[in-house]
Amino acid sequence: MDGFDFAVIRDSLPFVWQGFLFSAGLTLFATICGLAFGTLLALARLSGHIWLSLPATVYVNAMRSIPLVMVILWFFLALPLLTGKPVGAERSAFVTFAAFEAAYFSEILRAGILGIPRGQLQAAQALGLAPMQTFRYIVGPQAIRPMLPILLTQVIVLFQDTSLVYAIGAKDMLKAAEISGKNYNRPVEMYVFIGLLYFVICFGLSRLARGWSRGRFAA
Amino acid sequence: MIEIRKLSKWYGDTAVLRDCDLSIRKGEVVVVCGPSGSGKSTLLQCINGLEPFQQGDVVVDGIHVARAGRALPRLRARLGMVFQRFELFPHLDVMDNLCLAQRRVLGRTQGASEDKARVLLDRVGLSEHAGKYPAQLSGGQQQRVAIARALCMDPICMLFDEPTSALDPEMIGEVLEVMNQLAADGMTMVVVTHEMGFAHRIAHRVVFMDGGRILEDTETAAFFSAPQTERARLFLSRILSH
Numbered sequence: 001m002d003g004f005d006f007a008v009i010r011d012s013l014p015f016v017w018q019g020f021l022f023s024a025g026l027t028l029f030a031t032i033c034g035l036a037f038g039t040l041l042a043l044a045r046l047s048g049h050i051w052l053s054l055p056a057t058v059y060v061n062a063m064r065s066i067p068l069v070m071v072i073l074w075f076f077l078a079l080p081l082l083t084g085k086p087v088g089a090e091r092s093a094f095v096t097f098a099a100f101e102a103a104y105f106s107e108i109l110r111a112g113i114l115g116i117p118r119g120q121l122q123a124a125q126a127l128g129l130a131p132m133q134t135f136r137y138i139v140g141p142q143a144i145r146p147m148l149p150i151l152l153t154q155v156i157v158l159f160q161d162t163s164l165v166y167a168i169g170a171k172d173m174l175k176a177a178e179i180s181g182k183n184y185n186r187p188v189e190m191y192v193f194i195g196l197l198y199f200v201i202c203f204g205l206s207r208l209a210r211g212w213s214r215g216r217f218a219a
Numbered sequence: 220m221i222e223i224r225k226l227s228k229w230y231g232d233t234a235v236l237r238d239c240d241l242s243i244r245k246g247e248v249v250v251v252c253g254p255s256g257s258g259k260s261t262l263l264q265c266i267n268g269l270e271p272f273q274q275g276d277v278v279v280d281g282i283h284v285a286r287a288g289r290a291l292p293r294l295r296a297r298l299g300m301v302f303q304r305f306e307l308f309p310h311l312d313v314m315d316n317l318c319l320a321q322r323r324v325l326g327r328t329q330g331a332s333e334d335k336a337r338v339l340l341d342r343v344g345l346s347e348h349a350g351k352y353p354a355q356l357s358g359g360q361q362q363r364v365a366i367a368r369a370l371c372m373d374p375i376c377m378l379f380d381e382p383t384s385a386l387d388p389e390m391i392g393e394v395l396e397v398m399n400q401l402a403a404d405g406m407t408m409v410v411v412t413h414e415m416g417f418a419h420r421i422a423h424r425v426v427f428m429d430g431g432r433i434l435e436d437t438e439t440a441a442f443f444s445a446p447q448t449e450r451a452r453l454f455l456s457r458i459l460s461h
Contacts, residue, residue, distance in 0.1 A: 122269050123306035127320035127372065128296025137319055141310050 005186055009193045012180035016194070019176025022090065023162045026172070030097035031155050037098065038105030043135075045110055056106070063103035069164050072096050076168040089170035093162075101158055108150050112143035152209040156202050173197070220245045220376060220407055221266060226275035228261060228431075235261050236272065237431045243376070248408045250418040250439075253428035254454065259411040260303075260380050262428070266409065267298045267378060280375060296324045299369030303381040305361040307353040307368070313340070314349045317368050325372065332371070339367040343397050359390030363397055376407040383414055415458055419443055427451045 044056035063071070075096040079087045087095075116139050124134040163174040171179075174194060181190030221243040228236040236258045243249055251259045264270040265277055268284045268291050277284040279294060287294050307316050317336035321327045327335070340346050343363040353361055362382060369377060379398070383391040395417050402408060402421045412418065418425055418439065425442040427435035427450075434448050446452045 119302060119304055119306045120308065122264075123300075123302060123308070125269060125292070126267055126295055126298070126300035126302075127368070128292045128294075128324040129320060130292050133323050137323065138308055142308075145310075 004189055006189060006193075008180065008184040008186040008189050012177070012184065012190065015180050016173065016176045016197075019171055019173040020197075022171060023159065023173040026093055026097055026162045026165070027155065027159045029094050030101045030158055033098035034101030034105045034158075035109075035151075037102035038109055041102060041106035042109040042113060045106070046113060060103045060106055063100055064107070068100060068161055069167050071100050072164055072167050075099070089165065089168045092168060093165045093170050097158070097162070101154070104154055105151070108147055108154060109143070112147040113139055115146065116142055148212045149209040152205060152212065156205045156209070159205075160198065160202060220280060221409070222276070222278040223262075223266070224276045224278075226262070226265060226272055226277060228258075228265065228270065228272040228274070235431050236265070239275070239428075239431075239433050241426060241433060241436065243407065243409060245375075245407055246405050247424065248402045248406075248410065248422050249424045249426060250422040251409065251411045251426045251428060252413065252415070252418065252454075253434075257428040258431040259428050263378050263380050263409060263411050267295045267300060269300075292324065296320065296372050297375050299366075299372060299374035299377040301362070301365050301369055301377065301379045301382045303384050305353070305358070305365045305385070307361055307365055309353050312350055312352050313345070313356075313364050316353070316364060317371050320368075321371050335371050336367070339370050340364075342370075342400075343367045344393075357390060358386045359393045362386065362390075362394045366394075366397055366401075370401075376409065377401065379408065379410040379412065381411050381413070383412065413458065415443075415455070427454065429454075 041056045041060055044052040045060070047053055072093065076087075076089065076092045079092050079095065120138055120142065121134060124138040129137065162172050165172050166175055166178075169175075177190045177194035178187070181187035184190075221241070223239055223241040226236055226239040227234065239258075239262060241249075241262075251262065253259055261270055265272050266279065266284070268277075268287065272285065279298065282290065282294055284291070284294065307313075308319070311319065314333065314336055317339065318329070318332035321332040321335060322329065337346065337349070340349055343366060345360060345363055345367070348356060348360065348364075353364070356364065366377075366382075382398070383394050386394065391414070395414065398408070398410070398417070399421060410417075410422070422439045425435070425437055425439050426433055427437075427442070427446070427448070429450050435442065435446060435451050437447065442451070443455070446455060
């Protein structure tokens with residue numbers, strides 16, 4: 001190895017960009033679907049109906065007790081059995097991450113909802129608001145602001161975790177850098193570069209989360 | 220208008236209400252007093268179904284609260300409630316606090332809700348504060364907004380749950396003044412309070428509770444001059460001596 005050759009980075013940029021798009025797309029998809037499914041899970045757990053809360057509780061605790069890599073592998077192997085045809089690493093990753101993140105998001109949402117004082121619920125009920133209206137107009141908007149920094153932190157972790165799709169051979173940002181490093185025989189440069197890239201993206205997002213947590217919301 | 224018959228409620232083995240009977244006619248102002256933990260607030264919250272109960276009947280305007288089911292929100296909308304800790308919605312400004320339920324529960328238009336809100340804000344003397352958030356208002360102002368919010372729904376009766384207990388002494392007067400005005404306008408009111416001066420001036424009847432029971436239900440003048448029970452006499456002597 002004769003010093004650093006950073007030309008490899010420039011040459012591999014288009015390929016790494018493809019990987020970045022996959023990682024970012026996976027993060028975005030898992031965030032949106034995970035939040036939607038996670039909200040349903042949180043509401044089910046808070047509903048007070050055993051047939052809603054019990055399955056949701058089991059699901060959330062199961063997902064949170066299993067390493068993500070294992071979940072990725074299981075889904076990759078199990079999904080084709082369910083659908084009857086090969087799903088492909090990329091699509092399997094999208095489903096897995098949405099299902100996995102929903103468990104974590106639901107816990108953040110549940111804590112946020114439980115943090116709303118009982119008096120606020122009573123005030124909403126006393127005015128005649130129905131349960132769903134109370135959630136939509138009173139509880140939801142108040143719960144979301146204190147949750148934003150924690151949710152964004154979870155998204156940052158999620159973005160880093162997308163690199164775990166190496167286990168099923170999907171081409172994310174890290175995988176793209178690894179392939180480029182091998183092709184040009186410059187793995188060290190590529191790993192340094194990709195490490196910096198993760199740092200810049202995640203650090204940037206965490207600064208954003210900090211800005212939000214100092215937010216304008218005066219309770 | 221409100222009929223409470225043989226109302227009992229338990230938390231586990233502990234009885235918080237025992238065989239309470241109370242009836243409130245249209246236009247009446249009834250003050251409920253008694254030591255803390257006597258069940259006053261619980262009784263009040265059974266009237267609009269915020270607290271469930273195990274035994275007895277609560278009938279509001281001909282509707283059984285315990286059996287109202289899906290009609291309960293509509294019934295609650297017709298009973299204005301004011302809380303000890305105001306419970307304004309902190310994420311909404313004053314105008315939105317007043318308009319939300321008018322629009323979502325009564326189905327009024329934005330314009331009609333705002334007109335109504337402005338009339339009531341003026342009535343509680345807070346017209347200039349429509350654009351402020353609750354955190355920007357004093358306790359007394361917040362409680363007056365809360366009263367206006369309840370009045371926006373055109374309630375048939377107002378329920379007050381210790382409306383001045385969380386206020387600095389100098390702010391109590393402004394809230395009581397608004398309540399005086401309401402009573403003078405003929406509003407039906409049930410008021411849980413320790414403000415015996417207010418009770419003396421405004422109430423038609425005083426209900427005294429202890430240990431989950433209604434011990435007295437007496438004309439105001441008679442209650443203050445000659446309480447029927449020893450327990451009420453003791454309570455009055457303690458509360459009036461300072």
